[in-house]
Amino acid sequence: MNDYERIANVIRFLDRHHTDQPDLHQLAGFVGLSPFHFHRLFSQWAGVTPKDFLQCLTVEHVKQLLRDGENVFDTALDAGLSGPGRLHDLCVTLEAASPGEMKSGGAGMQIDYGFVDTPFGEALIAQSKRGICHLTFVDRRGRDGARDLLRSEWPNAKLNRSDAQMAELCAKIFTELRDGSARPNLRAFVRGTPFQIRVWRALLQIPLGSLTTYRRLAELIGQAKAARAVGSAVGANPISFIIPCHRVIRETGALGNYGGGRIRKQVMLGWELSPRDSSAVAA
Numbered sequence: 439m440n441d442y443e444r445i446a447n448v449i450r451f452l453d454r455h456h457t458d459q460p461d462l463h464q465l466a467g468f469v470g471l472s473p474f475h476f477h478r479l480f481s482q483w484a485g486v487t488p489k490d491f492l493q494c495l496t497v498e499h500v501k502q503l504l505r506d507g508e509n510v511f512d513t514a515l516d517a518g519l520s521g522p523g524r525l526h527d528l529c530v531t532l533e534a535a536s537p538g539e540m541k542s543g544g545a546g547m548q549i550d551y552g553f554v555d556t557p558f559g560e561a562l563i564a565q566s567k568r569g570i571c572h573l574t575f576v577d578r579r580g581r582d583g584a585r586d587l588l589r590s591e592w593p594n595a596k597l598n599r600s601d602a603q604m605a606e607l608c609a610k611i612f613t614e615l616r617d618g619s620a621r622p623n624l625r626a627f628v629r630g631t632p633f634q635i636r637v638w639r640a641l642l643q644i645p646l647g648s649l650t651t652y653r654r655l656a657e658l659i660g661q662a663k664a665a666r667a668v669g670s671a672v673g674a675n676p677i678s679f680i681i682p683c684h685r686v687i688r689e690t691g692a693l694g695n696y697g698g699g700r701i702r703k704q705v706m707l708g709w710e711l712s713p714r715d716s717s718a719v720a721a
Contacts, residue, residue, distance in 0.1 A: 441483050442468045442559045446701050448480075448488070449708075462488070464536045483557075483709075491708045528611065528624055528680055530642055531567060535629045544595030551588060551597060552604030553581055556612050557709070558679070563604045563611075564588055566595070569625030570607070573677045575698040576696055589627060589677060611680060628676055637671035646710055651689050673697060681707070 451468050452460070460468075465488060468475035480488050547719065549571060551564035556575075562584040564572035572591060576584050610622040630638065636659045643658075644650055650658075652665040652672070661668070675683045678698050684706045686696045696703035 440555060440559075441479065442557055442705070444471075444479065445483055445705055449701050449704050487578060509588045517581070529622070530624045530626055530680055531569070532626045532633045532639055532642060532681075534629065535627065540629050542594060544592035547592070547595045549588070549592055549595045549597050550603055551585070552599060552601035553584075554601065554605050554608040556608060556679075558698070558706060561608070561678070562588060563607055564597075565604070565607060566625035566627055570677060570680065571627045571629075573611075573680055575678060575702060577699060621670070624680065626680060628678055630671075630674070630676075633667065634671040634674055637668055638675060638681050641672070641675070641681050641683055641686070644682055646682075649685055649687055649707075652686060655686060685710075 447469055448465055451465070462473045462477060466473040468712075469476065477487070480491070544566075548564055549564050549566050551562060551572070553560060553562055553576070555561075557686065558575065560576040562572065562574050562576060562581070563570065572588050574584050574587055579586075595607045610624065613622075628635070628638065637655065640655055652669045653662075655672070656662055656668045658663045659668070672683045672686055673695070675681045676695070678684075684696055684698075684703045686694070694700075694703075
């Protein structure tokens with residue numbers, strides 16, 4: 439069991455038992471660790487204590503972020519600013535497949551793919567010469583299901599498995615940003631309708647540590663009455679995490695669904711929204 443799976447199991451446990459207010463000993467016992475080792479692992483992984491991490495996931499906290507974040511969100515978009523956080527904002531150039539390329543289904547194109555371990559569980563990452571074209575997390579359908587999804591998006595492309603190559607790419611996507619280091623530039627190459635591309639480009643403008651709603655996203659692309667269609671486009675995102683659809687939630691503050699699973703969405707948001715400093719870890 440890797441660190442993500444331990445944290446995900448704790449989140450599932452707390453989803454079922456949060457009204458019982460389980461203490462540190464109960465949480466540690468649930469994942470088979472001593473309280474000391476569990477607290478250290480959780481703090482190292484999330485940057486905060488379990489209590490503070492979960493506070494970032496409560497409905498009221500998320501609703502307050504939305505209320506407070508309206509101006510912050512708009513200002514960040516206007517200024518092109520990045521948000522603070524342990525995981526850096528990704529600088530992504532998004533290129534859309536042409537109608538002819540979409541119709542061909544990738545004919546004549548080689549796609550390299552591989553299975554990699556990420557901070558949020560195992561994922562399949564795929565890349566063509568034009569850029570990253572797929573990132574999905576392995577779910578209960580296993581690796582075969584993840585590969586079938588890639589094949590359905592690019593049915594006529596030649597698939598070449600290279601776990602080592604994708605591990606190098608994974609490091610660029612999920613690495614922590616060190617002080618003074620440059621942000622990695624990533625190229626993405628996606629299949630999508632013009633409407634979907636507009637939504638995905640808008641998603642790329644949401645700074646790390648910020649949240650938005652389907653309605654606000656619809657307004658951002660000039661389609662204020664198309665929140666439902668925006669939701670469908672968000673759900674069709676072929677490059678999880680890189681195009682940050684996990685930062686879109688419902689107007690009520692409820693986190694809503696996520697292609698990689700609701701628990702994974704909770705873990706991602708808790709990771710991104712938690713404060714990052716040494717005092718938080720020591721608390």
